[in-house]
Amino acid sequence: MARVVVDVVLKPEILDPQGQAILGALGRLGIDGVKSVRQGKHFELDIDDGVDDEAITKLADTLLANPVIEDFAIRR
Amino acid sequence: MARVVVDVVLKPEILDPQGQAILGALGRLGIDGVKSVRQGKHFELDIDDGVDDEAITKLADTLLANPVIEDFAIRR
């Protein structure tokens, strides 16, 4: 069994209201020095050793990310 | 300027309906061998070099994650 991590982030040109809201809050929290925040999704999968990269890519591309607005990165 | 990543995941004992739903959908996609899926949040922050680890930990602990239900990990 192996742990695979998939991080899904909005494409850079897509508006990220979530990140914006956090950035706005930081000022009020008195935390300085943060220039930008983007919020994405983080998936942790436990998979059988037999599952290959191709299957994981397909999984990420169809279920975990919405390719119309998101990119993803896989870490094994 | 530096990029910092914060991953936030639900504590293991908290039910994760989104992860469950993905797991359920896998069968229909014909992808076998995935034993569990947990969905969390992924934050990418661009910060000034002056911002130290302590500040980032505080940010993660007070704002990005709710320690009652979530754990977080910081990657610089």
Place this chain on the structure above:
Amino acid sequence: MPTRVGVVTFPGSLDDRDAARAVRITGGEAVSLWHADPSLHDVDAVILPGGFSYGDYLRAGAIARFAPVMESIIESARDGMPVLGICNGFQVLCESHLLPGALVRNDHRKFVCRDQHLLVENAGTTWTNQYREGQEITIPIKNGEGGYVADRDVLDELEANGRVVVRYLGGNPNGSQREIAGIANEAGNVVGLMPHPEHAVEALTGPGTDGIGFFTSLLGVREPA
């Protein structure tokens, strides 16, 4: 002098006017409080209304908790001032640690708006003394992150000390642990509710008037009959 009840408006608060209307209808004076103003303007009690403060994109209530007005509310609540958090207000109270636990995404992953049957379990709090213990009431719920979760120890403690104020009846609408719809702090002055009593104060616009009791309970405490 009518009881002065502050209703907080955060950016993204939605049911603030409705909470104020409910206060008015039940004979109180609604005072609107602004998130950025730390002053509570001498109110006798505070309602944190429903809505999506700051869009609730991060976690419901996570950002609102840091508003200047919240510091004053947290302090006054610890000193016994009555505070009612409705829906988003409940989430803010949990994020502020005035109430234990947290509210997470509904187990069916959809927003749900419906008329919900509830069981009043604690009719002794500042906000529920006009109900009978065991009374069944119907009040709208509308939430996307309404699933109440807490450690087992916390849940046991809530149950043991009568701090579960209302419980869902006839089906759990959001996956809340132990069907919890509302809880109180130890002193009973701070109550968090997922259902919206302010939307059940007029027969014309709600499923009935079962929500009135939450507001008259407060007035009852202030002006004993």
Place this chain on the structure above:
Amino acid sequence: MTVDTVKAARKSSKLEQPYAELGLKDDEYKRIRDILGRRPTSAELTMYSVMWSEHCSYKSSKVHLRQFSEKAPKTDALLVGIGENAGVVEAGDGWAVTFKIESHNHPSYVEPYQGAATGVGGIVRDILTMGARPVAVMDSLRFGRADAPDTARLLPGVVAGVGGYGNCLGLPNIGGETSFDESYAGNPLVNALCVGVMRADGIKLASAKGKGNKVILFGAKTGRDGIGGVSVLASATFTESDAKRPSVQVGDPFAEKVLIECCLEIFAADVVTGIQDLGGAGLSCATTELASAGDGGMRVDLDLVPLREASMAPEEILASESQERMCAIVDPERVDEFLAVCRKWDVLATVIGEVTDTGRVQVFWHGERIVDVPPRTVAHDGPVYERPIEKPADQDALVEDDGKELSRPKSGDELRAALLELIASPNVADKSWVTDQYDRYVLGNTVLAQPADAGMIRLNESTNRGIAVATDGNGRYTRLDPYAGARLALAEAYRNVAATGARPLAVTNCLNFGSPEDPGVMWQFSEAVRGLADGCQQLGIPVTGGNVSFYNQTGQTAILPTPVIGVLGIIDDVTRRTPHAFHTDGAQIYLLGDTLDEFGGSEWMSVAHGFLGGRPPAVDLERERLLADVLIDSARDGLVDSAHDLAEAGLAATLVEACLHRNVGARVVVPEGVDPFVFLFAESAGRAIVTVPRGDEGRFTDMCADRGLPFARIGVVDVLSTDLEVQEQFTVSLADLRSAWSEPLPALFG
């Protein structure tokens, strides 16, 4: 990066320009050159191309839509008519109401959640722009077959998007439609409606007047949202390799909520002289529309526009469709006040220019003039086409083959089975799966919402005055006869409003059709517009605004032509509203209107035989008006305690909904000499059922008889019964009805 300037355009008049990639025709490009007396700069080309698109210029529909004004009935109620962001009607007590429906079909197909969400966001801004507080939304949705994979992908996302945005704005969703037909596969229809309320003297218009007044852009930053062909231009001017694909617009409902509150505070302080929302065509549209409706001149310093991505080219800034932005015209003396309100709400606001007396919109980029155009030529005097019109070749055959020979249920058992099958059809079945995802309570003034015939909102807590709104459309009827189909949709929405006790006052519409380049589609369109305009004239209620969506087709196959009609009515006292459900024991059920053997385009034909042919039900608008009068007057006089209109699936569906809402039984008799099948399932227009409490029957039937409205007593409400009984035919338990009716959507969508 080099920028194309007016100066450069004068010098290099021969330069080849990619106008075709931007969707401009040869003669359109030539006209632009004629207007300017030179080649356009690339920024000007951007503005003309986006503003002369079908979507913004209405070039194919304009010649037809004129009828709405030409045939508009005289009414004192109309305060603002067609041509503004939304029409406004008077509501009494000094209040005014504005409403409009708009499509977001294609974006919802590409990204269902965001497409639907930004559709709601856009229409809400249109309403806000009129100076109104938005008070309710509705959504009219159409998908392919309910069990198609495409629908499984789209519907949950669209519904979540409508809900996600509307709920977060704090606007109650008070109604809409959800229906299914094969023809919408790949072309879902997502039409969103918003209603707003203001003082009648507080109407705001989109015009830039007063030399020296400041142009302020406020709300979200500008990003590369929705930039389509324009990126061709942008990439021609600089070489960075960043993504140039049109990007999906993502909605930020929180930003919009704050923008609404900010605008309302600004309106209350009376610090704007004109205001316009940024929607399709973004700044290109807002600047030229404001200028051309005002003094005609405006100077804009485009480099002052706050950007999400610093590398954006001026063409991209002009074409960007970033959401949650508005543009205001403000007296320089009031600018500080304006900015203070924006600061209070944490809304970004930037002075980007001022009103001039040049008669031209001039845009500068770091001091260089990149646009210099007469604004009318961009905003109003775009191309106008008289597209060829031709009745589709198969039209006559379609109408000819009326399916009358298809087998019909006869015995009680067969009728019972047909009823259960019909109410389980996704078009007729319970829509709670959808509507439970929408907040209907927020703002505390919702008197009626789903599943009522019309949504109803209390406007005023002290006078109890209110409004009711319904939307309807039936693509099958319109396919069979577009003229009649549009009138049937109008009649149904009108009837739905009247059924609640409100008096219909005004109309909005969203015309969803295939390609205007197909003469058959254009025939459907022109017939539907004619039908709607004639119908509104006859009913005495004006069209106050609307929207056209063309190109809803896959390959050569267009969607069913689908005019969606919204009708708004006023009710003096919302406590007198009529609910749709049975609730009083012993109340007599009356069927009002005539039932004929009309099954063309019916739900029964579709469900039982998968058949579409014949003529749609006849429309008699005089009868509709009479029926409405009776419904409204009997609500006012307290003669009826429920009323429910008849439409798709006829009396059967209406009875089932009236019983199930409060779980109340009823006994129904088929009137003598009437065919039970026709009685239960025909879709004749101009009908409703009402229930009259015991003792009031005489007064009620006298009223109908005096006015000449046909009525028949068809049964009685039995609160204690757990059955719907159609005497001498069949009995079906409420439990069986409920499972047939309420299980299909959850079973399909989870």
